[in-house]
Amino acid sequence: MIEFLVNQGWDKDVATGVALLLGVVAVSTFGLLWIILGIWVERKFAGRVQDRLGPNRTGPYGLFQTFADLGKLLTKEDITPQGADKVIYNMAPLISVGAVLLIWAVVPFSKEWIGSDLNVGALYFTAVGSFGTLAILLAGWGSNNKYALLGAFRVIAQLVSYEVPMVLSILVPVLLSGSMSMQEIVNKQNIWYIFVSPIAALLFFISSLAEVGRSPFDLIEAESEIVAGFNIEYSGMKFGMFYAAEFLHAFTICVLASILFLGGWRGIGAEIPGVAGSLLGFVWLFTKTLGVYFLLMLIRNTVPRIRIDQMMAFNWKFLVPLSLVNLLVVAFVGKILQPDYVGVTAAATASSGLLSLVYQLLGPNLIAEIPRAVVIFIASVILWWLVSMVMQRYAIFEHLKAQTLVKEYKPYSPSPEQPTSAPVPSAGR
Amino acid sequence: MVPLNAYLIVAAGLFSIGMFAALARRNVIAILMGVELMLNAVNINLVAFWRFLTPATEASSGLKVGMSGQAFAAFVFVVAAAEVAVGLALIISMYRNRRTVIAEDVDTLRY
Amino acid sequence: MQNIDLIQWIAFVILSILVLGGGLLVVTDRNLFHGALWLLVSLFGVAGLFVMLSAPFLAAVQVLVYMGAIVILIIFAIMLTRRMMGIRESVNARWPIGLVMSALAFLVVSFILTLASSSQLLAYPANVAVQPDSLINFGKALVDTNQYALPFELASLLLTAALIGSIVIAREDG
Numbered sequence A: 001m002i003e004f005l006v007n008q009g010w011d012k013d014v015a016t017g018v019a020l021l022l023g024v025v026a027v028s029t030f031g032l033l034w035i036i037l038g039i040w041v042e043r044k045f046a047g048r049v050q051d052r053l054g055p056n057r058t059g060p061y062g063l064f065q066t067f068a069d070l071g072k073l074l075t076k077e078d079i080t081p082q083g084a085d086k087v088i089y090n091m092a093p094l095i096s097v098g099a100v101l102l103i104w105a106v107v108p109f110s111k112e113w114i115g116s117d118l119n120v121g122a123l124y125f126t127a128v129g130s131f132g133t134l135a136i137l138l139a140g141w142g143s144n145n146k147y148a149l150l151g152a153f154r155v156i157a158q159l160v161s162y163e164v165p166m167v168l169s170i171l172v173p174v175l176l177s178g179s180m181s182m183q184e185i186v187n188k189q190n191i192w193y194i195f196v197s198p199i200a201a202l203l204f205f206i207s208s209l210a211e212v213g214r215s216p217f218d219l220i221e222a223e224s225e226i227v228a229g230f231n232i233e234y235s236g237m238k239f240g241m242f243y244a245a246e247f248l249h250a251f252t253i254c255v256l257a258s259i260l261f262l263g264g265w266r267g268i269g270a271e272i273p274g275v276a277g278s279l280l281g282f283v284w285l286f287t288k289t290l291g292v293y294f295l296l297m298l299i300r301n302t303v304p305r306i307r308i309d310q311m312m313a314f315n316w317k318f319l320v321p322l323s324l325v326n327l328l329v330v331a332f333v334g335k336i337l338q339p340d341y342v343g344v345t346a347a348a349t350a351s352s353g354l355l356s357l358v359y360q361l362l363g364p365n366l367i368a369e370i371p372r373a374v375v376i377f378i379a380s381v382i383l384w385w386l387v388s389m390v391m392q393r394y395a396i397f398e399h400l401k402a403q404t405l406v407k408e409y410k411p412y413s414p415s416p417e418q419p420t421s422a423p424v425p426s427a428g429r
Numbered sequence B: 001m002v003p004l005n006a007y008l009i010v011a012a013g014l015f016s017i018g019m020f021a022a023l024a025r026r027n028v029i030a031i032l033m034g035v036e037l038m039l040n041a042v043n044i045n046l047v048a049f050w051r052f053l054t055p056a057t058e059a060s061s062g063l064k065v066g067m068s069g070q071a072f073a074a075f076v077f078v079v080a081a082a083e084v085a086v087g088l089a090l091i092i093s094m095y096r097n098r099r100t101v102i103a104e105d106v107d108t109l110r111y
Numbered sequence C: 001m002q003n004i005d006l007i008q009w010i011a012f013v014i015l016s017i018l019v020l021g022g023g024l025l026v027v028t029d030r031n032l033f034h035g036a037l038w039l040l041v042s043l044f045g046v047a048g049l050f051v052m053l054s055a056p057f058l059a060a061v062q063v064l065v066y067m068g069a070i071v072i073l074i075i076f077a078i079m080l081t082r083r084m085m086g087i088r089e090s091v092n093a094r095w096p097i098g099l100v101m102s103a104l105a106f107l108v109v110s111f112i113l114t115l116a117s118s119s120q121l122l123a124y125p126a127n128v129a130v131q132p133d134s135l136i137n138f139g140k141a142l143v144d145t146n147q148y149a150l151p152f153e154l155a156s157l158l159l160t161a162a163l164i165g166s167i168v169i170a171r172e173d174g
Helices: A002-007 A012-049 A065-075 A086-106 A121-142 A146-177 A182-187 A198-212 A236-261 A275-302 A308-336 A341-350 A353-362 A364-408 B004-024 B028-058 B068-098 C002-028 C032-052 C056-080 C082-086 C095-118 C134-143 C149-170
Strands: none
Touching: A012 A065, A012 A086, A012 A236, A012 A275, A065 A236, A086 A121, A086 A236, A086 C032, A121 A146, A121 A182, A121 A236, A121 C032, A121 C056, A146 A182, A146 A198, A146 A236, A146 A308, A146 C056, A182 A236, A198 A236, A198 A275, A198 A308, A198 A364, A236 A275, A308 A364, A341 A353, A341 A364, A353 A364, B004 B028, B004 C002, B004 C032, B004 C095, B028 B068, B028 C002, B028 C032, B028 C056, B068 C056, B068 C134, B068 C149, C002 C032, C032 C056, C056 C082, C056 C134, C134 C149
16 A cells, blocks of 8 residues: 555655555444444344344335434434533543544454554553543533433443453453464464353453443443433434444454454464455454354343342452452463473474374464463363352352241231231242 | 653653642642642653663663663552542542541641 | 654654643643543643653553543542532632742753753763563563562552552441
């Protein structure tokens, strides 16, 4: 791209600037365009789960429904509530979209396509993710509305808490690959990290569900409790921006999950240099992402919302301790069993016959990582078994507590003369 | 290349602003924000000195590349985080007991 | 080379305006909530300066710790004590002394700096090529027993102490 422009007679610095600008535009436009299609996919899927058709009137299969909605949002009256902090109120939707789009700068789409391969990529995306928290806080404050402020308080409590297990689970791929650069994490991922440390993948998935406020953690917009949460006062396109940001964030989380734990763009043929390999890598990444997204939609449409105290307890009493222990285990085993790339490569070149065929088929790097992967996997399984034992104890304890509560329960009778004759509900049922 | 002096002057300005906030504001939270500004000014200085001085002096003498500046900046982060956590806890507690966040209203120790 | 120099200067000036302007508005803005947001702008400028000083790790940590945690905590405290938002005088009676003191501090420091640079005291060569693996070096320095392993552990102890202490202080029945 740059060479092409320079060949056309452009100044080199200007050409670099233009190429960078075009890259930024391409990446962010891709994200925003995907929203339009993705909302349709999501609504159609929700429709099928709930045994209805979903959007089907506008265009073939209702494909143009989102455009119609967009038109509606754009033509709606743009309301700024009285007493609102105008600048903050108008800035919040922009920040919430920007925070998500900033993450896409470090997403490696293929071996060669990446916005910016920062050497602190993993840290970068957690950092810019916190702008989203800020946007919600601004929206809640700027609206001058009690429900909005209440909603914002709840959201902040949720997001700040769930950031802890998320960062701790991101640390596992960082430890295993020995780098914080997203491209390097993918490059080193000869064995998908979900097979190495399934607990970390699970923790990342759960805590990022909470980060984007998808059910069962959608207390952010618990419409039955706090009307609509922080975005109650927003209308028209400003609401649309919040909606788009939330949607895009959910999708971005899926992209990150597939990069960190599912091998990113890696797949058959993605290593080929040039455009063909890059396209293949992009397709692989997108396929994996859609797989994760499918799971996300399934959870959203089938799991009920949890209570706020349950949410906090789940985070601080379950996710955080588990992620800490998991990180310790991975760090310990990873330190002892460092993959011996050089030795295995030497062995591969020295071997012959069937062994050599195996080496060529799998690649020496993958074989070098196998011992570490197996040991960490076994450790994870043992850890999960221990955790489930603890949870079983806890469940039995809670069950007994509930049983005693049921036994002591006396139905309310309006007349004091009549003794309560209603049968006590038996605990066995 | 922007020279070291430019960074140091910006840091000095930020430090003075923070100092003014810490000396003159009445609201305790504003004072705390001033302290944050001062800590950041210190951080700019530490990193700037590291960037401009360390590689020239230590790399030439054959030692490992020094990381003192960055390490100290990281410790300043830790201290800042701890300070804000305790400071805000104190402010909340003060507000609950005395219904005020004005620094001069909490002067029981003076008598 | 000239071009890159110019771009760096432009970036530096913009970031300095963010840092100093944001800082000034933190001090002068009556609305404490806006003050906290200006603090955010100022700290973002500092993160930018860190990037210019080739310390991207510190820049990311700056954004993560300050914007993700500290400023949000401060805003929380402002919201919890927001009955006090309507304070009429934002500065105390002795503010001129504070102003003179801080102005004096700034002038003295910049005077010394100009003096030092003219007398070649601070005229260090700017030829420093920063090693590309400075991040790895940094990580190793933090856990190297000859360098910063002990302070690093002490820092974690400090954080734990601060965590417990703030919970004890802010507890309802405390």
